[in-house]
Amino acid sequence: MSETKERKLPPPAISEETQAYWDAAGKGKLLVRKCTSCGQAHHYPRTICPFCFSDKTEWVEASGKGTIYSYSVMRRAPVPYAIGYVTLAEGPRMLTNIVDCDFDKLKCDQAVTVVFKPTDGGPPLPMFTPA
Amino acid sequence: MSIKGKAYIAGIYEHPTRLAKDISLAQIHAQCAKGALEDAGLTKDDVDGYFCAGDAPGLGPMSMVEYMGLKVRHVDSTDTGGSSYVLHVGHAAEAIAAGKCKVALITLAGRPRAEGMATGTVPRSRGGTPTPDDPFEFPYGPTVVNMYANCAMRHMYEFGTTSEQLAWIKVAASHHAQYNPHALLKDVVTVEEVVNSPMISDPLHRLDCCVITDGGGAIVVVAPEIAATLKRPKVKLLGASEFIKTQMGGKVDLTYSGARFTGPAAFAEAGVKPSDMKYASIYDSFTITVLMQLEDLGFCEKGKGGAFVADGNLISGIGKLPFNTDGGGLCNNHPANRGGLTKVLEAVRQLRGEAHPKVQVKNCDLAIAHGTGGSLGLRHGSATVILERE
Numbered sequence: 001m002s003e004t005k006e007r008k009l010p011p012p013a014i015s016e017e018t019q020a021y022w023d024a025a026g027k028g029k030l031l032v033r034k035c036t037s038c039g040q041a042h043h044y045p046r047t048i049c050p051f052c053f054s055d056k057t058e059w060v061e062a063s064g065k066g067t068i069y070s071y072s073v074m075r076r077a078p079v080p081y082a083i084g085y086v087t088l089a090e091g092p093r094m095l096t097n098i099v100d101c102d103f104d105k106l107k108c109d110q111a112v113t114v115v116f117k118p119t120d121g122g123p124p125l126p127m128f129t130p131a
Numbered sequence: 132m133s134i135k136g137k138a139y140i141a142g143i144y145e146h147p148t149r150l151a152k153d154i155s156l157a158q159i160h161a162q163c164a165k166g167a168l169e170d171a172g173l174t175k176d177d178v179d180g181y182f183c184a185g186d187a188p189g190l191g192p193m194s195m196v197e198y199m200g201l202k203v204r205h206v207d208s209t210d211t212g213g214s215s216y217v218l219h220v221g222h223a224a225e226a227i228a229a230g231k232c233k234v235a236l237i238t239l240a241g242r243p244r245a246e247g248m249a250t251g252t253v254p255r256s257r258g259g260t261p262t263p264d265d266p267f268e269f270p271y272g273p274t275v276v277n278m279y280a281n282c283a284m285r286h287m288y289e290f291g292t293t294s295e296q297l298a299w300i301k302v303a304a305s306h307h308a309q310y311n312p313h314a315l316l317k318d319v320v321t322v323e324e325v326v327n328s329p330m331i332s333d334p335l336h337r338l339d340c341c342v343i344t345d346g347g348g349a350i351v352v353v354a355p356e357i358a359a360t361l362k363r364p365k366v367k368l369l370g371a372s373e374f375i376k377t378q379m380g381g382k383v384d385l386t387y388s389g390a391r392f393t394g395p396a397a398f399a400e401a402g403v404k405p406s407d408m409k410y411a412s413i414y415d416s417f418t419i420t421v422l423m424q425l426e427d428l429g430f431c432e433k434g435k436g437g438a439f440v441a442d443g444n445l446i447s448g449i450g451k452l453p454f455n456t457d458g459g460g461l462c463n464n465h466p467a468n469r470g471g472l473t474k475v476l477e478a479v480r481q482l483r484g485e486a487h488p489k490v491q492v493k494n495c496d497l498a499i500a501h502g503t504g505g506s507l508g509l510r511h512g513s514a515t516v517i518l519e520r521e
Contacts (some may be wrong), residue, residue, distance in 0.1 A: 013266045018266065029402050050380035053454055068286065074276075075329075075331060075333070085281065085385070093383040097272070108288040
């Protein structure tokens with residue numbers, strides 16, 4: 001089954017802590033939050049590192065490349081969609097949608113690349129499509 | 132301090148309704164409380180501790196303590212979704228062991244059917260201040276079913292688990308439900324019927340999903356000196372454990388649940404092992420939930436759950452590990468979309484020898500009840516209790 005109809009995407013509820021992430025998304029850039037103390041990137045982004053609890057974290061631009069960790073095609077929805085986790089090249093796994101593809105041909109560990117899809121009145125959402 | 136032997140389950144009650152159009156939420160809570168207290172041989176005035184979770188109306192325990200006319204000196208409204216009530220049994224034992232109460236009442240009730248709630252297939256609406264995860268999840272459309280499906284998809288990919296193996300879990304539940312007059316689904320189903328039922332969210336079919344019902348239940352946990360005065364069979368708490376499994380800052384691993392931690396901890400406290408269990412109540416929001424928890428609790432190796440559940444191994448009288456002999460959430464009942472409390476109820480029935488004769492396990496002296504609440508594929512609370520017939 002291929003994606004034909006468009007889903008209407010709700011806007012993200014932006015907090016002060018993650019405004020920069022969504023501003024970058026508006027410019028077609030995917031950010032990840034990285035800790036300069038332990039060196040690890042995490043997701044979703046926080047100012048205090050969830051691994052070492054250091055407050056020395058910063059935004060870095062992600063390559064936009066990743067692989068599908070897992071996914072599911074939500075058939076029982078007005079417009080079926082694929083939701084899953086993508087393992088970013090930078091390390092963290094993020095929840096996202098896999099779009100612009102034949103849902104029946106998706107596979108775990110398949111290579112994907114970021115695309116941005118408009119929301120209903122908010123910044124666009126980073127999603128992924130087969131590379 | 133251990134809670135081993137410090138508390139007993141003295142009373143239980145499961146509301147018979149599966150569609151509560153003409154009963155209020157508070158009323159179901161109170162009817163369940165009344166039923167469990169009568170089962171124990173106690174009265175409302177004996178209750179000095181009250182436990183509830185997010186399904187109770189109002190702020191924490193306050194509305195229900197008032198509605199039921201209780202006078203309590205200890206309350207706990209820890210909410211870990213459907214696992215809350217398994218966790219509450221452990222917390223009640225802790226409170227009893229610490230001298231904070233002697234008769235603890237735990238209630239659950241809900242009316243998702245009567246209220247027409249789209250339980251599993253629509254993202255839950257956002258209310259109040261969004262959680263920090265919300266902007267990074269909600270817009271993508273996570274639902275209950277599609278996030279459990281993500282776990283199933285990865286399990287199949289890594290371990291070769293099949294839809295037919297998952298189907299055996301539903302088949303076993305249906306074999307038990309046929310003897311439960313209150314079960315929502317009483318028909319025995321086959322593996323073929325499960326895998327040929329409509330796909331809801333790959334790879335989970337309609338019959339991989341639990342039922343949506345109204346209803347409720349209650350549990351009375353008491354101090355040893357109270358249990359000694361009561362006439363009912365004595366069910367002793369041997370061990371309890373809880374854990375919150377998260378996305379770990381992006382180090383997401385969907386192949387295991389929090390049961391990986393609660394199982395070993397509860398078994399260690401109890402001084403028993405998985406192979407000692409005569410009966411298991413295992414949270415069954417979906418077939419995959421059961422399979423992963425059985426692995427994590429130590430009933431089989433990680434990745435071998437598919438082979439373990441196949442060929443009727445969970446059917447009472449046929450397999451090695453009788454599970455959810457009331458039909459569980461998959462067939463019987465999933466009140467308030469929270470199945471932890473009913474898991475404890477059927478474990479107690481088995482230990483008392485009060486399960487239906489067709490599913491009663493012979494010489495059932497040791498049992499486990501385990502719950503998962505929240506979302507297996509996002510973040511969830513796990514709780515385990517080990518119980519013994521004294």
